[in-house]
Amino acid sequence: MEHVTADLVVVGAGAAGLLAAAAARRLGDEVIIVESSRRAGGTATEGNGLAWLPGNRLAAKGSAPDSTEEVEQYLASVLGEPGDEQLAARRAAFVRTAPKVSRWLVSSHVPLHAAKTIGDDHLDLPGAKTGGRVVQSGPIDRRVLGETEAALVRTSGVVREALSWLPLPRNTATGGESLVAHLLHRAVANGVSLWLESTITSLITDSDRVTGVTVDRDGVPTQITAGRVLLASGGFAADQALREEYLPLPTDATWTTAAAGNHGELLKLATGIGAATTNLSAAWWMPVMISEGRASSVRTALDGPHSMLVDAAGDRYIDETRSDDDLGQLMYDHSRGVRAVPSFLIMDNRHRASTPLGPWAPGSTPRRAIEDGEITRANTLNDLAQATGLDRAGLLGSVVRFNNFAAKGTDSDFHRGRPEATGKAKRRNPSLGKIDKPPFWAVKVYPGDAGTKGGLVTDASARVLRADGSTIGGLYACPGTAASIFATGSPSVGASLGESLVAAFLAVTDQRS
Template identity: 35%
Template sequence: MNICLSTRLPFCIRISVQKPTSSAAIFRQGTRRRCFANEVRPAQCDETTDVLIVGSGGAGLSAALRAHSHGLNPLIIEKLSKVGGTTAYSGGCLWIPGNHVSKAAGVKDNLEDALGYLNKLIGDVGPASSMERRVAYLENGPKLVSFLENQGFVWNSCTMYPDYHPDIPGGMAGGRSIDTGVFDLRKLGKWQQHLLSNPDMPTIPMQADEAGLLTLFRTSPEAFWNLVRFAISRIILPRLLGKQPCTMGKGLAAQLLHLNIQRETKIYRDTSLVSLLEENGSVIGAVVNRDGQEISIRARRGVLLTAGGFARNREMRQKYQQKEVNSDWSLVAPGDTGDAVRAGMEIGAATALMEDSWWTPIFKHPESEIGTFCLAERSLPHSILVDSSGQRFTNEAESYNDLGHNQFARHAKVDAVPAWMIADSTFRKKYFFAGLPPGNTPQKAISSGFIKKADSVEELARRINVNPKGLLSTVERFNQMARTGIDEDFGRGSNAYENFYGDPLVKPNPNLGPIEKPPFYAARLYPGDIGTKGGLLTDEYARVVHQNGKPIPGLYAAGNTTASVMGHRYPGAGGTLGPAFTFAYIAVNHIFEKSSR
């Protein structure tokens, strides 16, 4: 029996549906189910709610809170047995220009600059990122932040975290990203066991803009003692007091879940979307599979799809994306299989940007189910990325989304999937590499083939099947540029974002250092992702748009279920969750306003 959040007895009893009388059986029409006013009365639906929310990630959980604030009754369905979606797997940031949390911390920002930044960064990619949607996002983002704080959510301003393109007009060197304050998991009570957790995400309760510095603990005594002080204040003392401190994506999902617990939100776990119900051209609910039984849920006010994209759906990725893409390289939650996107398409919803994803380079350890996010390593000195010819093909320290695009573009000419990250012993002594702590490269990692090791650059090239002359020539040229501090080929280390993950003790450029001290190391780098970027087309009110160009009444969507307002680009940390939360907020507001007229 699934347990719902409500303590009111009628809402805690599992729905039992007998197949002979199930309204879902009445609705069947081939592979689609419909609910027609002249055939089935609303009372014949198995359950009724005001707003049906598909997906329990951050967008869905925050939408439920907004529904409560409007006096509406929300019901969340979650495909998995645990709550949190890909939000719980993420870094937990929201990119929200002009938010009051950052302004209170001294950040000076305005929406005009942010809009100029987005316009220049994204360009014209069609209706998915229309001017109306960009403006709606920027205007409502700060309102969302204030609303959640008023509900009891505790924010943290990442004042030091730069936009990913701070050199573009309107870009900033820090302050537009926010994340959750430290949350005590004990507050969830019995629901802690039902919270999704990323097995490869660090358990250290650090904020997003602390990560870069904490990973440098082997670079100096001061950096080491910074880590010690952090461990004492953020881990040891809280646990001595009986607390379970949590941050990042898991902390974000946990805090939102806690607020929903307080409001007795109904959440049905192990409940997947089968199809949408229509009545006279409007979406009025959905058929869902709950514990192996198909039941129908009628939504009086609207249906909001926040179930993620199709990153874990191999067939959809092969159909819409380039052949080199592999769903096993994705870092999203296992439930991200495109159910909501498919359901929308079945009733005629338009789609956009289906070929794209939120790309991010990953290391794939043979014993790990999920890849290791390569973030700081490729920005640090004494390392490069090369293709099979042994040549660099991009700025290693650039935004992970841009790196993914550039890796695929290079692969169209030269084998670059996977690429290779090359580092020397100076790098290994001081920095993390492929998830391994500095100074520790287990023999098992080498014997398994995960890490390649050699005493010379030429020998390393042969071991990784890369052109030896090409790699040697690349390393020699890179070393010359590293000593001058200027990357003449790709400009590595030339802006605040790239410097953020560099080593400030390395001069004259914190992102450049020669590769010259043996032994040398290499690891494969794959173009992974943190979700697909294409999906259902929505307008500035988060309404799903039909192929005829008109909104589908009663159907809304947000997050990776939709084609991103960011187009093919990524503005800063939280460029996924920021729009997801904001458009979910916009959707519920529109549902309320529409039904109140």
């Protein structure tokens, strides 16, 4: 067996792992990243890289500054009071550290800006903000990263397809891909070792602490002895057996948009040495459709006018513009009474002509997709009900009722678009439009996810804990592998990436001063 030493081993080269590696290297550590797939980048490359880092100071000058008190107040109102001291301490650490992470990213030359128009998910709750808390990396030309690093960053599948109709230069990395490209560049250029296609085979322990890992590196068994090991390897969203064991049913590994490498191996290895787990039935829900065996978010389609979501009885049951996390959870909740997994997104032709749907640009629906039954088209709502198996009377009744709401500009059943909460009550509701222009379309919507939410129990410094509350020395974990602090809800778009980055930073800076 080969034998090497390092100060820090990071398992997983996603956004969190790369940030941890770059930050530790900046503090002088020898760092090795062990990544099981062929390329670095992880799940962030599939998304737009929005990270909720409340309290950051990036919002435009002149806007009211965010405060710790407001963030704490908002989190308490979204999530309720923390059930135990450990969770309270983790939340406090998140609030305290999020602004530091945004400063660290800026000082590491990530072109970060605050998304002024993206507000918190629950604008009606105290402490909420209408913009500025979510940050995003600006686009970069991959060529400036140099050939090696640019080649290592995985091109963004879902997002790139969804944006393929936008005039983006071919070499431009945007969103999550841009963020990980920057972090990767910073890490590798400063001397972090990146081991791709390498798999962790065990966590090495000595009495009560982790002292390293064994790795299958290109078929060569290698032992790394390290002062600390950080698990930033995501959750178990890609593993069908673990999904069936823990997530609500029905569930399917094809419904996830998380990185294909998220098989929960490190969760199993860590529990094997005594780590505790929590909240394993939760996920970052994301309503998806399936095309060519792959899940794509239908968020933009759900928000667009001239569309509505119905259950198998043809009934609406929700404000379609609710957050992804709420919507996925409610699909399961509603399914206890009537089949709502899958639900159906019903659209008229104006919607299909003007709004992206999953991987398809406005106005373009592949003939193959219609033939394969990925989407159904019909000239009348009657025929649409027949072709999809939806209850005919239910669907027709729901459309008539919905069209009446659209004519009035108010959805009296579910308050679509939440105009009261967003302060737009007096304006025309842009999310409401009649469904009356044929042909009509229907696509199945599943409660997919952007990753699992439960995992290892950690403390405020991201250290992994046993069931008795003691720490497993030397072992740290980021959300994904660790349980999220947002156990019972989601405060905002970007919460998942935001907390992963913060935990990575906490793990690296633990006990430095």
